[in-house]
Amino acid sequence: MLTREEIICQLTSSQPFDLIVIGGGVTGAGIALDAAARGLRTALLEKGDYASGTSSKSTKLIHGGLRYLKQLEFGLVREVGQERAIVHRLAPHLVKPEKMLLPLVKNGAYGYWATSFGLWVYDWLAGVKDDDRRQMLSKTTTCNLEPLFAPDVVIGGGYYAEYRTDDARLTVELVKTAASYGAICLNYARVTGLLYGEERKIKGVKFQDEWDVSAPERAVEGQVVVSAAGPWVDELRSLDQSLTGKRLFLSKGVHLVVDHGRFPIRQAVYFDAPDGRMIFAIPRGRATYFGTTDTPYSEPPETVHVNRADADYLLGAVNAVFPGISLNIEDVESSWAGLRPLIYEPEKSASEMSRRDELFESHSGLISIAGGKLTGYRRMAERVVNRVAVRLGRRMLRSQTRRIPLCGGIFTNARAVADYEIELSGRLAMLGIPTCRAAYLVCNYGRQAEMVLSYFEEQPECEAERELILAEVRFAIRHEQACHPLDWIERRSGRLYFDLPATRPYMGAIIDAFSAHYHWSDKKRETVRLETEKTIFDASHFV
Ligand code: FAD
Numbered sequence: 001m002l003t004r005e006e007i008i009c010q011l012t013s014s015q016p017f018d019l020i021v022i023g024g025g026v027t028g029a030g031i032a033l034d035a036a037a038r039g040l041r042t043a044l045l046e047k048g049d050y051a052s053g054t055s056s057k058s059t060k061l062i063h064g065g066l067r068y069l070k071q072l073e074f075g076l077v078r079e080v081g082q083e084r085a086i087v088h089r090l091a092p093h094l095v096k097p098e099k100m101l102l103p104l105v106k107n108g109a110y111g112y113w114a115t116s117f118g119l120w121v122y123d124w125l126a127g128v129k130d131d132d133r134r135q136m137l138s139k140t141t142t143c144n145l146e147p148l149f150a151p152d153v154v155i156g157g158g159y160y161a162e163y164r165t166d167d168a169r170l171t172v173e174l175v176k177t178a179a180s181y182g183a184i185c186l187n188y189a190r191v192t193g194l195l196y197g198e199e200r201k202i203k204g205v206k207f208q209d210e211w212d213v214s215a216p217e218r219a220v221e222g223q224v225v226v227s228a229a230g231p232w233v234d235e236l237r238s239l240d241q242s243l244t245g246k247r248l249f250l251s252k253g254v255h256l257v258v259d260h261g262r263f264p265i266r267q268a269v270y271f272d273a274p275d276g277r278m279i280f281a282i283p284r285g286r287a288t289y290f291g292t293t294d295t296p297y298s299e300p301p302e303t304v305h306v307n308r309a310d311a312d313y314l315l316g317a318v319n320a321v322f323p324g325i326s327l328n329i330e331d332v333e334s335s336w337a338g339l340r341p342l343i344y345e346p347e348k349s350a351s352e353m354s355r356r357d358e359l360f361e362s363h364s365g366l367i368s369i370a371g372g373k374l375t376g377y378r379r380m381a382e383r384v385v386n387r388v389a390v391r392l393g394r395r396m397l398r399s400q401t402r403r404i405p406l407c408g409g410i411f412t413n414a415r416a417v418a419d420y421e422i423e424l425s426g427r428l429a430m431l432g433i434p435t436c437r438a439a440y441l442v443c444n445y446g447r448q449a450e451m452v453l454s455y456f457e458e459q460p461e462c463e464a465e466r467e468l469i470l471a472e473v474r475f476a477i478r479h480e481q482a483c484h485p486l487d488w489i490e491r492r493s494g495r496l497y498f499d500l501p502a503t504r505p506y507m508g509a510i511i512d513a514f515s516a517h518y519h520w521s522d523k524k525r526e527t528v529r530l531e532t533e534k535t536i537f538d539a540s541h542f543v
Pocket of ligand 1: 022023024025026027028045046047048049050051052053054055056057058059060061062063189190191192228229230231232251252253254292338339340371372373374375376
């Protein structure tokens with residue numbers, strides 16, 4: 001992978017790009033891959049780390065969105081439902097099938113027949129086949145599958161197919177795959193202004209290197225500029241002086257994480273909260289996470305955080321449906337809050353507003369994309385690049401991304417992923433690494449686990465767990481543009497959310513590895529350490 005300096009040099013000293021993408025969330029990363037794979041000279045600029053916006057704060061499901069059926073969003077459910085199997089094929093280690101259990105309860109909003117029909121329609125729209133089609137379950141089977149349900153309340157269940165993923169890793173792998181097709185991608189590069197040519201038509205952007213704030217703003221020229229800035233789309237439209245007509249509406253969604261031992265569900269469930277909203281609870285390794293909320297948000301997007309009221313709401317919802325576990329605030333190990341960038345629809349509540357994506361094109365030519373789902377990133381990208389092709393006035397290849405495996409995703413099918421995991425666990429045992437890490441490594445890195453292990457340095461006097469962490473950090477720095485310990489702890493490994501207790505003892509070593517690579521002064525190292533500690537503290541403390 002190119003160094004940061006080499007990337008900056010390529011951005012600023014070459015011919016104008018065909019396309020500049022603003023925003024390195026899943027939408028921007030998907031667009032960069034689609035465009036680069038169709039032969040466009042593509043640049044992508046992200047103001048923070050890749051996926052540092054909404055794309056690391058989702059429910060981490062590749063799903064059709066069962067609840068959108070209620071809103072009669074058949075087109076959306078069909079499109080994202082069908083995408084699930086495609087994205088699974090492109091990265092079978094990272095997008096894995098997950099059966100979802102929907103309990104039916106006495107006096108619940110939906111009875112047996114309505115649920116059965118709804119799930120049938122859901123499968124039909126998505127083209128779900130054979131064994132994966134929904135099953136309706138008896139009370140006994142439902143309670144056997146999930147013994148934590150209160151047997152005097154549950155009367156049966158629906159059982160249907162979804163997929164789970166890690167949103168941030170999906171985004172990072174998309175960026176890396178785009179780079180492998182020639183896209184020039186840079187994180188910590190904030191777009192601060194737009195460049196205009198004749199008749200005030202956009203011809204590029206200015207950006208500030210957020211890792212070297214003393215550096216001057218730099219210009220990148222491009223024939224077309226696409227803003228995929230998620231919750232910041234309207235900010236960019238303001239910068240372009242084109243914020244007219246439809247606007248964004250930001251809706252906050254929160255998730256909490258507890259030790260799996262405190263909420264030992266056996267499998268993913270999707271249940272009604274007492275107020276009628278639907279909540280997911282999903283086991284993941286040594287943790288269980290649950291969410292989400294859906295509340296209007298009007299503060300600056302970067303200040304979004306989980307507050308005590310959000311946490312109390314989710315804890316109350318879980319305790320109402322799983323009365324045996326009595327979760328309380330001290331059980332929460334970690335949490336996250338994200339913003340859905342929805343298109344505002346008057347007279348609708350946050351949860352009623354459509355999740356469809358929409359394209360805006362300003363007089364200056366700025367194309368903005370907003371709304372949509374993680375699951376639909378590929379189709380959104382295809383639509384955007386089709387529009388870019390029209391603007392460029394070029395005949396281009398059709399979208400190729402249906403057939404491009406993501407980095408690390410070279411597996412013939414899910415069986416091959418499982419075989420690789422077994423093979424890897426044997427090798428981990430020989431290195432003294434707990435074999436349970438095989439699942440984690442394969443899920444996070446796929447075949448790139450080989451590269452991670454090539455950075456593993458056996459040190460007789462050091463714990464293998466520490467050395468594995470350092471190998472991952474080296475890989476993240478050298479191949480994934482990780483610039484800050486949080487880039488790895490939060491977004492490359494997901495450990496901030498799902499494995500903090502096992503990571504905490506090595507925090508000093510992790511920060512040292514970054515400090516040594518980037519030659520930080522003691523002062524800089526201390527600043528980074530404080531930032532890291534603050535983020536970890538904030539993830540489990542609420543006011
Ligand atoms: P973002 O990820 O926010 O990316 C925009 C990027 O633009 C940011 O990284 C930001 O830093 C960057 N940026 C902004 N301004 C600038 C600038 N000036 N210069 C450079 N860069 C800039 N979808 C699903 O399919 N499945 C789910 O389970 C799911 N669950 C969800 C749960 C919640 C609580 C939420 C909030 C959303 C969920 N979604 C889900 C929706 C999904 O997460 C979003 O649709 C998707 O992540 C949006 O991605 P994005 O790239 O458009 O935005």
